[in-house]
Amino acid sequence: MRDQPSQEPAVPDLAELEADVERRPDDVDALLRLGWAQYGADHPLPAEQAFERAAALRPDDPEPSFGLGLALKRQVKKEPAIRAFRRAADLTQGLSDRARASILRRLALGHINYLERGEWDLEREVWGRA
Amino acid sequence: MTARRERLAAAIAGEIADRPPVALWRHFPVDDQDPRSLADSVVAFQRLFDFDLVKVTPASSYALVDLGVADEWQGSTEGTRVYTRRVVQNVEDWPALARLSARSGALARHIECLRSIVREVGGDTPVLATIFSPLAQAKNLAGQDRLTEHLRQAPRQVEAGLSILTETSVDLVTAARQAGIDGIFYAIQHASSQFMDRETYRRLAEPIDRRILEAADGLFLNLLHLHGTEIFFDLGATLPVQAVNWHDRETAPSMAEARRLTRRALCGGVGRIDPLVLGNAEAVLGEAREAIRATGGGRGLILGTGCVVPLTAPLGNLRAVRAAAEAEGSP
Numbered sequence: 001m002r003d004q005p006s007q008e009p010a011v012p013d014l015a016e017l018e019a020d021v022e023r024r025p026d027d028v029d030a031l032l033r034l035g036w037a038q039y040g041a042d043h044p045l046p047a048e049q050a051f052e053r054a055a056a057l058r059p060d061d062p063e064p065s066f067g068l069g070l071a072l073k074r075q076v077k078k079e080p081a082i083r084a085f086r087r088a089a090d091l092t093q094g095l096s097d098r099a100r101a102s103i104l105r106r107l108a109l110g111h112i113n114y115l116e117r118g119e120w121d122l123e124r125e126v127w128g129r130a
Numbered sequence: 131m132t133a134r135r136e137r138l139a140a141a142i143a144g145e146i147a148d149r150p151p152v153a154l155w156r157h158f159p160v161d162d163q164d165p166r167s168l169a170d171s172v173v174a175f176q177r178l179f180d181f182d183l184v185k186v187t188p189a190s191s192y193a194l195v196d197l198g199v200a201d202e203w204q205g206s207t208e209g210t211r212v213y214t215r216r217v218v219q220n221v222e223d224w225p226a227l228a229r230l231s232a233r234s235g236a237l238a239r240h241i242e243c244l245r246s247i248v249r250e251v252g253g254d255t256p257v258l259a260t261i262f263s264p265l266a267q268a269k270n271l272a273g274q275d276r277l278t279e280h281l282r283q284a285p286r287q288v289e290a291g292l293s294i295l296t297e298t299s300v301d302l303v304t305a306a307r308q309a310g311i312d313g314i315f316y317a318i319q320h321a322s323s324q325f326m327d328r329e330t331y332r333r334l335a336e337p338i339d340r341r342i343l344e345a346a347d348g349l350f351l352n353l354l355h356l357h358g359t360e361i362f363f364d365l366g367a368t369l370p371v372q373a374v375n376w377h378d379r380e381t382a383p384s385m386a387e388a389r390r391l392t393r394r395a396l397c398g399g400v401g402r403i404d405p406l407v408l409g410n411a412e413a414v415l416g417e418a419r420e421a422i423r424a425t426g427g428g429r430g431l432i433l434g435t436g437c438v439v440p441l442t443a444p445l446g447n448l449r450a451v452r453a454a455a456e457a458e459g460s461p
Contacts, residue, residue, distance in 0.1 A: 011423045012386050033390075036426025066145075070427065103143035106136070110147065120148065 012037040021050070028058045035067050039074070047071040055087075062091035062104055069111060078115050085111045133254050134182040138351060141395040141432050142372045150428035151182035152455045153397070154448055156439040157209025162189045165243035173250045179448055183256045183351065185315050186247055187438060188240060190262060190270055193302060196235045197228060199271060207442045218272035221284040224291030227271075230298045232305035237298075241305045248310035256312035256351055261303060261342060264295035265335050266319040266357075278325070281334075289334070296338050303345040313351035316343060316371065321362045328362050336365070343370050353397060357437065367392040377402075377436035379417070385431075386424035396425065397432040400451055406435060406443045411450035418454030428458065 017034040024030055035050035048071040055064035069084035089108035095101035113121040140147040158171040168188060176184050189211050191201045200215035218224060230237055248257050262270075268291060269277050280288050303314060318339065321331050346352050347370065354371040356363060359381035367374055367388075373395035378385050379402070388396050399421025400406060405413035422428040433455050439448065 009386060010384050010420045012389075012426075036429065040423040040426040040428075042423075100143045103139055103145060107140055107145055107147060 012040070014038065014041060014043075026057060028054045028061070028064070031057070032063060032067065035064070035071070039067065039071055042074075044071045044074040048075070060091060060094055062088040062095065062101075062108075065091060066104060066108060069108065073111060073115065082112050082115050085109075085115075135254050135256060135350070137182055138256060138432070141430050142351065144393050144395070144430040146428045146431070149455045149458070150422065150425075150431040150433045152433045152452045153181045153183045153185060154179070154434050154439050154451060155185040155187050156441060156443075157187050157189070159189075159203040159206075159209040159211070159441070162187075162192075162209075165239045166246070169243045169246040169250070172247050176251050176255070178445075179452060181255075181452070182432075183258060183312075184247060184251055185258045185260065185353070186244060187260055188243070190266070192240050193230070193237060193262065193298065194267060194270055196230055196237070197271065207440045208438055209441050210438075213270060213273070216271060216273050216276070218268075218276065218280075218291070221280050221287040223272075224268075224280070224284075224287045225294075227291050227294045229294050230301075232298075232301045237302055237305070241302075241309050244306055244311055245309040252310060252312070257310070258313045258315045258351065258353060259303075259306040259311045260315045260317060261299055261306075261346075263316065263318045263320070263335065263342070264292045264299060264338050266317060267295050267299075268292060269319065274325075281326075285334075292334075292338060296341055299342050300345045303342060307346070307349065311349070313349040313353060313372075314343075314346045315353045315355055315375075316346070316369075317355045317357060318366060319357040321356055321366050322358050323360045323362070324358060328365060331362060332365065336369075339369055353432075355437070363388065364391060367394060373397050373432060375432075375434070375436065378421075379436060384424070385421050389425050389430070393430070395430045395432055397434050398436045399424075399431065399433050400435045402435040402437055402439060402443075406447050406451075407440050409447065411446055411453070414447050414450040415454045415457070418451060419458055422455075422458045428455075 014037055017037050020030045021034050031050045031054040035047050038047035051064045051068035051071055055068055065084050065088035069081050072081035072084055085108040089105045092101040092105040110120040113119055137147045137151040141151055161167040161171040172186055191199050198217040201211040201213045203211045232241055244259050352371040353373045353375055354366055354369055356366045356376040361376055363383050375397035378398040400417045418433055425431040
């Protein structure tokens with residue numbers, strides 16, 4: 001028996017998310033939704049633009065900077081990506097959810113390591129050994 | 131290369147490491163009648179595909195055989211067994227159910243199976259034990275029609291039985307923790323409008339679900355499985371788990387909609403019949419890509435399927451799920 005497919009769209013509707021941002025240009029959550037959807041659709045340039053706007057509007061939140069780092073990394077914009085990941089790692093100190101802060105910081109450092117040395121090199125961060 | 135546990139920790143936090151973690155699981159009919167052979171088969175399957183977690187899939191009767199049920203595999207391609215003897219016939223049978231101990235009998239043998247799997251593949255590969263919800267166990271003890279009838283006729287008697295099954299399940303979770311598991315795969319089969327309305331589920335079953343998940347609190351990855359169609363995803367997604375698995379290719383919500391509804395990690399993405407059984411590697415890759423896109427590049431995604439992989443799925447298609455994650459990842 002075949003699966004009965006779900007009737008809901010399988011991927012986010014980019015036009016709808018863009019319209020949402022147009023209606024509420026200062027809504028950081030709408031910008032983040034658009035940024036992640038563009039990143040998921042492999043459109044790193046519009047993703048970068050959405051994350052950049054979100055980062056400017058919510059400068060203390062590591063998520064826009066982390067998304068920006070990923071979008072820049074996908075475009076092989078190495079130095080700006082490293083700067084974005086470094087900012088994301090620094091901003092995790094302000095997160096109240098310590099588990100999420102710890103993971104985000106490790107991931108940001110891993111991406112920096114990968115961009116600089118081609119290795120995640122998280123041994124010390126993840127396993128506590130140098 | 132990022133470690134498996136780190137990949138999963140990233141998914142639990144709603145993020146992605148080098149790629150989405152991947153996990154598939156299946157039944158092992160016949161082998162699942164002996165804890166040693168089940169452990170051997172689970173370990174062999176893991177060594178073949180190198181998934182990011184191991185979900186141990188025993189027969190649904192594993193916690194019920196000492197209550198007197200009998201079942202047999204009659205060739206189902208999902209590897210599930212058919213119940214040939216039920217133990218609840220009358221409403222009076224519910225409060226008379228025995229409270230089992232995980233230190234003896236079939237439950238203790240299953241704990242030994244878990245311990246053996248943890249010893250063989252554990253460490254960086256989290257091992258999850260399947261715990262069927264007491265309502266799912268009740269269905270297997272009585273049959274769905276009789277359970278429904280008894281819930282109408284004598285709800286207090288059924289609730290007394292559910293309470294006994296809950297305590298046995300809590301004991302099972304405690305023993306499994308001691309055996310070294312990293313989480314439970316908590317299988318709910320009745321959070322669906324096909325069986326009851328939302329309020330009834332909330333009143334009858336949710337406190338039980340919470341009691342069992344409380345026993346698993348603090349484990350690395352407790353994965354909630356919402357079985358079937360027309361599920362109460364919103365209700366299930368409020369339970370204290372790190373990740374949710376459901377038949378996302380067969381029922382609402384879609385992966386994209388689920389991402390909007392919850393920040394929990396989402397497990398699924400690939401249809402388990404089509405394309406896993408009927409399709410080819412290219413079709414598997416297409417669905418995996420869609421799931422990765424639906425989650426903003428694989429954030430908070432554990433790539434897999436909505437339920438057990440059928441025994442008839444081509445091995446190449448299972449390898450393709452893993453390859454898809456690697457191809458679509460962001461090193």
